[in-house]
Amino acid sequence: MDLTAKNHRIPLSDGNLIPLLGLGTYGDPRTTPRGTALECVKHAIDVGYRHFDGALVYFNEHEVGQAIREKIADGTVKREDIFYCGKLWNTFHPRELVRPALERTLKTLQLDYVDLYIIELPTAFKPGDEFYPKDENGKYIYHETDLCATWEALEACKDAGLCKSLGVSNFNRRQLELLLNKPGLKHKPVSNQVECHPHFTQPKLLEFCRQNDIVIVGYSPIGTSRDASWVNLKCPPLLEDELLVSIGRKYATSSAQAALRFNVQRGVVVIPKSFSPQRITSNFQIFDFSLTEEEMTEIEGLNRNIRFVELLMWSDHPEYPFHDDY
Template sequence: MNLTAESHRIPLSNGNSIPLLGLVLCLIPLSLRSTHCGCNVGYRHFDGALVYFNEHEVGQAIREKIADGTVRREDIFYCGKLWNTFHPPELVRPALEKTLKALKLDYVDLYIIELPMAFKPGKAFYPKDQDGNYIYHHTDLCATWEALEACKDAGLVKSLGVSNFNRRQLELLLNKPGLKHKPVSNQVECHPYFTQPKLLEYCRHNDIVIVGYCPIGSSRDASWVNLKCPPLLDDEVLVSIGKKYNKSSAQVALRFNIQRGVVVIPKSFNPERIKHNFQIFDFSLTEEEMKAIEALNKNIRFVELLMWSDHPEYPFHDEY
């Protein structure tokens, strides 16, 4: 696979394509600056969500970079997400239209179900009862998917996908009677300590691209991160391989995934780090190095979402 900073798109099953390297935009105060910086560095894939509460700023930055000639709209790949409180079919299109209105764009390139777990619809994005327990809602993933298909048919989105779906949940959609548009992608945690070999193989077999979040690990915030997973970027194998190429362990981890066809979406708001993470197209890992990194797999997640582990559609109880 000949990957360059200017050309690193891979095909999706519906004839569209997705850049292998993207930028997660989930930091509200810095999203305008981060999007500007990303466009200037060379990023064309931006991963956003309604629940990040910053789509207005992201859309403004994209439109400004289009206006100054840095990019064209067709160069940009924007991924939006359907949040848990919008799973009922009648709420799907209004949620997408809310995203499009904030972005001031006519369409998004990819729209995904952020989690297979539905929450009670309403104004609260994280609804809780008087005892502080999350209020769940019945999930009919096939009905939600049919509403998404209608959005694609209406031209509001180019491609449809999912996030944090396990094999059983993917099969629900793939085996749905009358399926019009199959999911082209599944966004899941994926990095050298959690390589997702079985899910990756299953998705490859079904022409579903894996988009890997936390590709260089995660913060050490104990409020939501599994601290039993050791810091990825301190790994001796990654550091050693990086020294050979004059690269950081983060760059090696990103290169590992894109060489196996996994899209990576690192998160950063630091301009130097955003630029640093993009510099992964001027070296290539050998087959032996790829195998050495694959052997680092600990099958352990940074992001477990244990606060929702009692949800009937919690995806991580299954092996994959």
């Protein structure tokens, strides 16, 4: 596969194309200064990024949408150049809430459609105004999940032209099979967004998804923050790994670029999140070198099969996806 900075799109099973490298736009809304996402997305478009990963619960889709619209208005890009992924949050799983949730995202972005719309997690929460509903004891309030009904509502959104492609996130094999084997399936999931990096290479899930023409989109591809409230700190910092550092040195790049190139070379889409203009630029510079087969094998050998993002606070949910092997 001949990847270049200008063209690194790969086909999805529905005929649409997805860029292998995108920008994650999550930032803690309590600590991220207003306007950060706006400026970073505009900078990323100038650098060459065309794929942006966002969500309603990031509370910054209005900024991301504004950045995209401004860059269309100034002639840097056309709408069809941009690939935007939005997400259906846990409180909108009931069939009748799916389209209104997507329409809310479109209204926030001020765009006519999203390129990919995915179920963010298989775990439904109680519908309502609270995104993280809790009872008086501080326990999360769950909702009975019917993933097939949710999927049918998503299919209707695609048919209505509100999104080009449909996918999922954090689904295990059983949950994917539930959708793939659904009677009357109209549109199969084209992607599954999951944690994926050299310390957590997802070999079994990757193989299952390949067999079913589902592209893996890897989040936290260069590790994640060290926020103990949701990150497994038993994982050593990925970017300090000696092998990645030495490979980076060989190609006059960084350990982060080596980790990103590893996933991209095996067909995994990567969406590193950064609000640092310097890192946004350097993360994009992975198309002027390639790893040898031996280096790919060595990096695969770093797999420790431990997640950074365990989401243990929801591990008692009937559809918590990480109890299964994959």
